[in-house]
Amino acid sequence: MGAPVKVIKQIFTAFKGRPVKRVSFVTGLHGDELEGLVLCHRLIQALRQLKQTQPEAFLGDIHIYPAANPSAVNSATRLWPFYSEDMNRTFGQGSGDSVPVQVSRALFEDLKAHSDLAVDIHSSNKHLLELPQIRIIENFAGTLVPLAEQTCADLIWVHPMAGLFESTLGYNLNLAKIPTLVIETGICLRIHPEFGDQLFHGMMHWLNHIGVLAIRNTPAKYIKAPRIIYPNQVALAMARQSGLFVGQARLGSQVKQGDPLGQMLNPMTGDVLEEVVSPGTGLLFTLRQLPLVYAGGLLARVALDREPEP
Amino acid sequence: MKKEFFSTQTPLGETLSLYKNFWEGPELSETLAIVSGLHGDRLNGLMAASRLSRFLGDIAQGREPDFKITGNIQIFPVVNLPALSEGNAAWSYDNLDADRAFPGLEEGDLTETLCHAVLQQTAQSDYGIILQTAEPHYTDAPHIKMISANLKSLARNLDLRVTREIAEFPALTLQLIKQWHALGMASFILSAGTPGVVDPSQSDILFESVLNFMLVTGFLSHTHRKGHKRELDFYPAKNECTLLTKHSGMFLPKSKVGNWLNVDQTVGEVVDLYSGEVLETVTAREAGFLVTLRVYPLVHEQEPVAVLLTRKNKRRFWPFS
Numbered sequence: 001m002g003a004p005v006k007v008i009k010q011i012f013t014a015f016k017g018r019p020v021k022r023v024s025f026v027t028g029l030h031g032d033e034l035e036g037l038v039l040c041h042r043l044i045q046a047l048r049q050l051k052q053t054q055p056e057a058f059l060g061d062i063h064i065y066p067a068a069n070p071s072a073v074n075s076a077t078r079l080w081p082f083y084s085e086d087m088n089r090t091f092g093q094g095s096g097d098s099v100p101v102q103v104s105r106a107l108f109e110d111l112k113a114h115s116d117l118a119v120d121i122h123s124s125n126k127h128l129l130e131l132p133q134i135r136i137i138e139n140f141a142g143t144l145v146p147l148a149e150q151t152c153a154d155l156i157w158v159h160p161m162a163g164l165f166e167s168t169l170g171y172n173l174n175l176a177k178i179p180t181l182v183i184e185t186g187i188c189l190r191i192h193p194e195f196g197d198q199l200f201h202g203m204m205h206w207l208n209h210i211g212v213l214a215i216r217n218t219p220a221k222y223i224k225a226p227r228i229i230y231p232n233q234v235a236l237a238m239a240r241q242s243g244l245f246v247g248q249a250r251l252g253s254q255v256k257q258g259d260p261l262g263q264m265l266n267p268m269t270g271d272v273l274e275e276v277v278s279p280g281t282g283l284l285f286t287l288r289q290l291p292l293v294y295a296g297g298l299l300a301r302v303a304l305d306r307e308p309e310p
Numbered sequence: 311m312k313k314e315f316f317s318t319q320t321p322l323g324e325t326l327s328l329y330k331n332f333w334e335g336p337e338l339s340e341t342l343a344i345v346s347g348l349h350g351d352r353l354n355g356l357m358a359a360s361r362l363s364r365f366l367g368d369i370a371q372g373r374e375p376d377f378k379i380t381g382n383i384q385i386f387p388v389v390n391l392p393a394l395s396e397g398n399a400a401w402s403y404d405n406l407d408a409d410r411a412f413p414g415l416e417e418g419d420l421t422e423t424l425c426h427a428v429l430q431q432t433a434q435s436d437y438g439i440i441l442q443t444a445e446p447h448y449t450d451a452p453h454i455k456m457i458s459a460n461l462k463s464l465a466r467n468l469d470l471r472v473t474r475e476i477a478e479f480p481a482l483t484l485q486l487i488k489q490w491h492a493l494g495m496a497s498f499i500l501s502a503g504t505p506g507v508v509d510p511s512q513s514d515i516l517f518e519s520v521l522n523f524m525l526v527t528g529f530l531s532h533t534h535r536k537g538h539k540r541e542l543d544f545y546p547a548k549n550e551c552t553l554l555t556k557h558s559g560m561f562l563p564k565s566k567v568g569n570w571l572n573v574d575q576t577v578g579e580v581v582d583l584y585s586g587e588v589l590e591t592v593t594a595r596e597a598g599f600l601v602t603l604r605v606y607p608l609v610h611e612q613e614p615v616a617v618l619l620t621r622k623n624k625r626r627f628w629p630f631s
Contacts, residue, residue: 005610078405084446089410092480097552097614125404127419163413166480238417242319268323292321292403294420 005071005099007107012047012062020211021060024111025203027121028065029088029169031072031080035186035195036121040066042200050215060212063114068107069100076189078125088122089164091172104169111173117147117210118180119203120170123188124286128298131252131285132185132195132202134226137161140174148181149225150209152202152218154252155285155303156228187289198222227283229303235280237261237300239293241273249278249300251287261300264293280304311370316427318420326392328424330431331363331385333370335529341382342529343432343495344520346441348409348486349400350393354503355441358516359387365521369530381529384435389428390421399446399505410484429489437527438490438497441516443505447606451567451599452502452515457482457491459544464496466539469522470515472599474619477547504605543599545619551596553616555580557589560607561615567603577616580609596620 013019025043027036044064050057067073068087075081085100091108095101111118124130133155134148141158148156165171173180185199186192201222207213239245247262249255255278264274276299278284286301293299316328344362346355363385369377388394390408392401400407406421414426432438444450453472454465465473476499482488490497500519503512524530525537555561563578565571571594580590594600598618609615 082447084399084405084407086405086407086410089481089484094477094479094547095481096479097554099610099613102612127404163483164410166483172480242321242323244321266323267321294321294423295318296415296417296423297419 005103007065007068007070007103009110010044010064010066012051012058014060015056015058019060021116022063022114023060023207023210023212024063024065024115024118025121026065026068026107026111026118026169028067028073029069029120030078030086030122030188031069031074032076032078032126032188033123034189034191035123036183037066037073038191038193038196039121039199039203040064042196043203046200046204050213054215057214058212059214061114062207062212065107069103078188088169089167091169092167095167108169108172112176112178115173115178118173118178119183120173120180121183121185123186124184126188127288127290129187129251129287129289130184131155131283132183132199133157133285135159135182135184137165137171137174140179143179144174144181145228147179147206147210149228150206151181151226152198152205152222152224153183153226155283156226157234157303158228158230160231227303232307233282233304235282235302235304236298237276237279237302239264239274239276239295239297239299242294243267243273244291245276245288245293245299246291247287247289249284249287251284253284254282255284255302256281261287276300278302280308281306315431316424318423328386328388328391328427331366331387333366333379333383335379335381335383339381340436340528341384341434342437342439342524342527343384343386343435344439344441345386345389345428345432345486347386347388347394348390348440348442349407349505350390350396351399351446351505352442353506353508354443354513354516355500356387356394357508357510357513358441358520359385361513361517362520363387365517376533376535378531379529380531381524381527383524383529384431386428386431389424391424392420397506409486410481412484412486412489425486429486432490432495433493435495438487438495439520439523440487440497440499441520442499442501443503444501444602446505447604448602449504449567449605450501451601452500452512452519453601455487455499455501456497457487459546461496461498462542462544464527465498465544466542467523467526467537468498468500468519469538469540470500470519471540471543472601472619473542473544474550474601475545475547477550545599549620549622551598551618551620552614553577553592553595553618555590555592555609555611555613555615558609558611558613559583559589561592561604561609561613562607563603563605565600565603565616567600569600570597571600571618572597578604592616594618
């Protein structure tokens with residue numbers, strides 16, 4: 001109807017000569033995940049300023065794609081509207097010719113052509129709030145964990161491969177030998193400035209660490225070693241009954257096994273259906289925000305301090 | 311026999327149950343699973359499943375005395391019940407495409423647990439048939455889709471002439487048919503018509519197709535009627551020709567699905583929304599069977615508006631293949 005679909009990127013090139021590395025940041029594959037847009041804004045703003053004041057600091061190229069799915073971002077929807085297509089399930093060979101798939105293909109080819117490393121930034125769905133974390137499929141852990149350790153995220157979660165990852169951008173870039181970190185942070189449709197600050201400084205620190213930038217200005221309070229967790233170190237609290245979950249714990253807090261996390265309520269009868277307690281001792285890194293929950297729904301995740309006994 | 315196979319409560323305490331219809335054949339019979347309603351708007355499949363249930367119920371009750379149930383048959387008329395209740399393809403609570411959520415989870419969000427339950431219920435079956443329509447904004451001519459070309463002979467039992475191979479792509483692993491295929495079940499998708507629309511002629515075709523399959527494959531017997539194995543046109547995935555628009559605008563179809571198109575035959579026109587002028591005539595790049603056609607008019611440039619199944623290396627399977 002005259003409004004073209006355009007995926008726009010910002011490019012910051014090396015000050016001189018060949019770039020030591022080329023890094024790409026992608027966000028907005030899901031149009032309702034806005035934490036990444038803020039992070040990209042912060043990066044673009046800072047890099048533009050750096051380009052003016054300290055252009056020699058750029059030793060590599062940086063490409064930033066702040067809205068990979070512009071139709072969905074404009075509608076604030078997870079899926080590409082009209083097609084109801086999840087763009088992060090359209091990567092990989094043979095996914096068809098629909099407009100979302102064509103855009104995915106073009107994005108993927110552009111990333112492949114201009115990236116040695118990549119970062120794909122997501123928020124959670126509308127149900128769960130997440131601490132800033134890097135998620136790594138265990139097949140790629142050898143390459144990615146050392147990179148992720150420099151991002152100042154709270155967690156690095158190494159998890160098993162599953163079928164749903166096969167059509168994602170992160171998996172396919174890693175498969176194409178472009179090491180790609182997948183960030184999950186916050187929740188969709190909301191902004192958490194403190195997470196944005198943490199990840200912005202983390203990304204600047206990381207760019208410096210991998211030699212793309214030559215700067216030394218990461219505030220000390222943001223520099224931290226993420227906790228690395230493996231599948232058997234993640235304990236889940238699931239809803240045993242459907243109802244209304246009212247949380248009472250704070251995301252990011254240290255919890256002990258049995259500590260109260262919230263209550264499941266029956267809003268029709270006034271009954272308390274269940275006292276939800278922590279399934280283990282460790283860091284509470286996922287907490288349900290959408291109160292309406294069906295039996296079996298995820299309420300919380302805890303990164304265990306110690307691996308459970310076999 | 312109607313049997314509940316999944317039940318949970320909504321957050322307000324109401325019961326949400328899924329049911330299957332199940333008819334048992336003699337001991338050691340093979341089992342056929344029929345699933346529709348993976349999406350809440352694919353209604354032709356629902357209608358066909360409903361007719362099949364009524365028909366099998368009539369046989370079981372002796373109201374169709376010439377027929378006999380000779381195998382185990384289970385019908386799952388709806389999987390994504392919340393989406394069906396909303397009239398949407400997916401349920402707005404999670405926006406999860408149920409046919410991208412298999413194998414599902416025993417404990418997880420509702421759509422995932424529904425998928426898990428259906429897969430568990432069907433996993434021991436020998437055959438699987440999924441009834442559906444085209445993707446949103448398109449219509450399909452009645453046809454069979456299958457992953458394995460090895461099933462061509464069996465597909466003839468479905469009494470539909472056109473059979474299309476499903477191309478492998480990463481997200482296929484999240485679909486029910488791929489999960490069934492991995493379990494060794496002989497699995498098919500029957501597709502006809504448009505989402506959100508009940509077309510009795512299309513659901514009749516699906517009904518007759520499954521009925522014929524049950525007769526030929528031995529799930530039903532009849533005193534006179536034997537069912538028949540039909541000549542089959544099998545189209546490998548690589549033979550599909552997708553026609554894209556060059557311009558954005560309004561696409562107006564000038565052909566109908568189910569027709570054979572010759573090279574350069576008109577498929578439709580793209581007209582300018584404001585002036586009404588014809589911007590482009592979309593024609594068949596190759597001769598082929600028009601299996602899928604755009605029905606929603608607004609299109610981007612480079613938008614797929616039709617799929618042709620072409621005869622490059624076309625094979626016919628009749629009568630001794």
